[in-house]
Amino acid sequence: MTVTSPARPGTGDVWTVDDLQDLPEDGQDYEIFDGSLLVSPHADVRHGAIANRLRRLLDRQAPAGLLVGQDVGVSAKRSSYFVPEVFVAREEALERGGPALAPADVLLVVEVVSPGNAGRDLVLKRHEYGVAGIARYWLVEPRKETLTVLENVDGRYREAAVLSTADVCRADQPFPLVLPVAEIF
Template sequence: MTVTNPARPDHGAAWTVDDLQSLPEDDQVYEIFDGSLLVSPHADVFHGAVANRLRRLLDRQAPTGVLVGQDIGVSAKRSSYFVPDLFVARESAVDRGGAALDPADVLLVVEVISPSNAGRDLVLKRHEYAAAGIPLYWLVEPRKQTLTVLANGAGGYREQALLPVGEVYRTEQPFPLALTLADIF
């Protein structure tokens, strides 16, 4: 849903990451696309559990210097800002501080698909993350119990793998790891 608020920013001006600092801390997720504010409810319990299980699995295998995180936004470009369900970034990126991660420091973004926001994750964020140069994008679909692995290349993300719950995913990117998909659903 796109929300307009004439009080912030100045009427007719585009939203920026800095404007988000004055919004209330409530049960909403605030993101920006091309200067328009996007508001979503926080994820439900199942969605959150899937994201947390995956984060723990990635954390256990992440090498020194790599951070697996949640609840930190990524500036896709000056006028867009998204909060992925999970991200993998260079640890040095958080040492610099700031309101958002620079996409050049982000190795992977992960979105857990919610039925209410599927279009945003499958189309909008896919395009924006690719345009920002983020190398890998994973789509976790809890209801289908699948993981779609997308790699950025000429023309945007291309599907590298579509894995069902019975599979073990082994990869070298963003770091060497093996995931048993049954452990996240």
């Protein structure tokens, strides 16, 4: 279940990335959309396994200067902050530190779609990542066992491919890669 809180309790102020450091380590995932706090339980084991497999597959092929990572947030704007399951970013961006990656440093974000948060991944994040200018967005759907590849064109994503476990994802961006989709699942 997802709970949305429009303002910080007792303050009436909107949530910002800086407020996240004060939240407890309580088994919940926290993100911010347009100043509202989005709270979700941690993903299940299969969800985590898929994200980890994909991260490892990408990491094996990533060239020097690019980092494939997890558990780092992307600040779409000061009042929005999302944590993709997997991302590819310029390594120097992570060296600079800060509470979140800037969209200009992120070459790819990947979300593993959860049944309880499908709308967030398929609609909200797709829109926000697109407007922020992130070049590529991949959606991994465990129930369908598909990988949807989206490319940013003028701030909106267009579907470049929907791949099943019988397919191999071949791409030049964010770096040259060959990825058998079946190995994700």
